[in-house]
Amino acid sequence: MLFTSFTFLVFVLITFILYYLPIFKGIQVLILVIASFIFYAWSFPALLLLLIVSIGINVLTSFKICHTENRQVRILWAILGVAANLAVLGLFKYGALLTNLFTNFFNINPTPEDALIQTLLHLPLPIGISFYTFQGISLVVDVLRQQDSEWEVKKHQEKYFVHLTPIRYLLNTSFFLSFFPQLVAGPIVRANDFYPQIARKYFQDISWELVFRSLVSGYFLKMAIADNLKDYTFWIAYPYYQSQGTLTNLILLFGYSMQIFADFAGYSLIAIGLAASFGYTLPQNFNFPYISRSIAEFWRRWHISLSTWLKYYLYIPLGGNRQSKVRTYINLMIVMTLGGLWHGAAWSYAVWGIFHGMGLAVERLLGWDNHSQSKESDTFQWPLFLTDTIRVVAVFTFVSLGWLLFKLPEFSQAVDFMVTLAKNIEVGPDLTRMAPVLIFSLPIVIYHLPHWPVLTNDRPKPKIIKPVEKSLFWKTMTDLSFPLMLIFLLLNSGSSNAFIYFQF
Template identity: 55%
Template sequence: MLFNSFAFLVLFFLTFFIYYIPAFRQLQIVILVISSLVFYSWDSPPLLFLLLLSIFINGLTSFKIASASRRARITWLLMGLSFNLLILSFFKYGALIANLFTNNLVESEDSIFTFLLRLPLPIGISFYTFEGISLLIDVLRTKPNQEEASFVDASFKKHILKTSFFIAFFPHLIAGPILKANNFYPQIKPKYLKQIPWDVVFRSLVIGYFLKMVIADNLKDYTFWIAFPYYQSLSTFTGIVLLFGYSIQIFADFAGYSLIAIGTAAAFGYTLPQNFNFPYISRSLSEFWKRWHISLSSWLKDYLYIPLGGNRKGRLRTYVNLMIVMVLGGLWHGASWSYAVWGAFHGVGLILERLFNERVQTRLNNSLAIWLEFVCELIKIVLIFSFVSIGWLLFKLPDFGQALDFLNTMSHNLRLPTNQAVTNPVIIFSVPVIVYHLLDLPIIQTLSKEYCSKLNLTSWNICRDLAFGGMVAMIILNSGTSNEFIYFQF
């Protein structure tokens, strides 16, 4: 079920109305779980079984971990982790594994490899699998029988209900943000209508729907030219504009989804973690990964990078850990080697950045004038954005050969005329996202504070309301054709 569909609006308002009826307050979690299962199974009911199986196994193993002896806790943890990774590998990477054996073989229709190639990809499986793993590890990190630190109920029935809610809560179920159990479980308590943070709900939903329906859904009608073989007829300038436009599109699409999820959850009294923090003004790759898909970056850091040793075991080990995390993070996005290459691309970038910072950056910063340092900051932003945009090419063209052909084609089409019917709309729809990011630059923040201090509160509120009114008007009048969110495929 899409957030931008009529069916979702009906489900949301019906759930909201029932949820806040005082007589049903003790059943609030049950109401949200039922709505979440309807939300997930709306387009493909058979896949609901896999979600329910994941909920049960993770609920059972986390319950056992909470009360078992240390040795038994490790055993239950390994069983739970094995289940999550096997299910994810089977459904998401079965086709990738099968392709390794079928490239040079002719297989019959009833072979195991043919079966693997035809497996459906359960929507949201990467997200709810990671949340299941988070639950198991967070429970393990809690001392057994330490009630004040544990979020696992003594009653299995209550724990499985809370686990169902944690994993299946519909705002984050399909495309995040990825939740951590130790942050979410303490929030599970009765909610009241008067406690709703309406400002958060309104701002998140308006900006989220604007980014998705006005920016991303309109840009997609032009960035499809990046697909093979259309890009071969594009001029170099047109291709570059489209590639940068796709960067804007993928941000608007995913950040829009995350904001809608945050606003929807807030309407029910729950706080989801921030997932994007103006990533395209990053001045380094490490900063980019602190601003982009924050919930995934945080998950990989807490549950993979740090357990591997992080940066505590020497420079070489740090570089190896970075590559492992980024390659696995790339494969998390999709069952294609191009995603692994994308992860390695960022991994190499992070390593080179560390080497540069260690040997050059400190001396440069100490010798630069303030104005020159500001210019360098802008150059860094442009370079990081360009680096990231080239990487997104592997999302648009998962066939690695086509991605290389696109870059090769752009190097040869310098003299072709610019297709302004394509570039102009892309630039126009990209401007709001560019302005959105520029407003968070430190120097702009400083200037805006000085300017706003000269305005009275009424004038400031009028400006803010006009901006939101304009976004609402654009959502109604200038939305693109409805389309699935890009990250649904992950």
């Protein structure tokens, strides 16, 4: 059920009305669990069984951790829970890849009679499995930490996992893992952040401004920008890019960077708006990533919920940057390689992760991950502005080259694209393909520009420069942008298409 479909609109309206009816005020969580199950089962009902199995694994293991006095036994339950989550993810997401590796290594040619091999090779990829599996791991680890006497719980935090009855715990955990606004593509929610929110919600408490702004922005980015750009960035697929000039291919790649941002940021904003309409807060997932001055900063701004998850549940447990420099670089490579594979069961995603891991390691080695500070001045600091601009362009170029591995999943095709850029430098530009890309990308550029480093609060700046996003002019323009986005949604939406991150 696509967020952009009429069916989904009807589904949300029915759920919303039932949710806030006074007669159902005591079963709000149950209503959302049932609605989420219907949403997930809509296109492929059989896959609902897998979601239920995942819920069962995490309910059992985390509940056992909650109610086990022996610390060693708690740790064993936690290991079992994490291992079971990874096993389910590994089977359905990486079963075909690993089976191919096995058959190639041992030179096995599977026949139709090889039932097990054929089953593994043709397992369906359940939509959203990467997201709800990571949330399940978050639950198991967070419950263990809250129960572990060696882990310091903040004074204002209640041990909200412990005092729930088995039925309530089952219901809350089912809700946490299946909440439909973010079930299939995030943002990834941490158990510690979500469970304290589970309570009765009231219609009068809805933050309508947040709902409106998030939904309008999200649907505009998805339907008016990403869905239009996809019809033009199509031409950097294999083999079409081979006949196009260097400038045309570069503009199309620029457009794909804009498209993937608009598509995924659009989904995240829609999810945040929908969750807010039911009284729940989801984490911010994007913070103007294309004005980043370093790759490290990019990962603090792009897919924030994933990078945060990787930081707390993988990077820090591996030792983070608390050990030697060499170990820090190794940790970065491990985290980014696994983060790449999280996106898909293909070596191109692993290469994408290694590409970013190497970038982070080199950047850290050279000290480029830290932004130099400048003293406050009464004059505009052109050197700082130019330095920031060069860094932003360099990081954007690095990131865009990495997106090639998403658009061209065969690594050889991505290499061939780079070769084509050098070969076709004399081929003239195709304005019929370039112009629409630039036009539909313009709103994304405008969206980022006011947050350019020298114009925002993340650096010391001249006293005479007022942060753009806090100025009266900017607030007025922001308010006016929402009616314009609504007009474009009605008059210029592209053909409906699944969100890019649904495949992950």
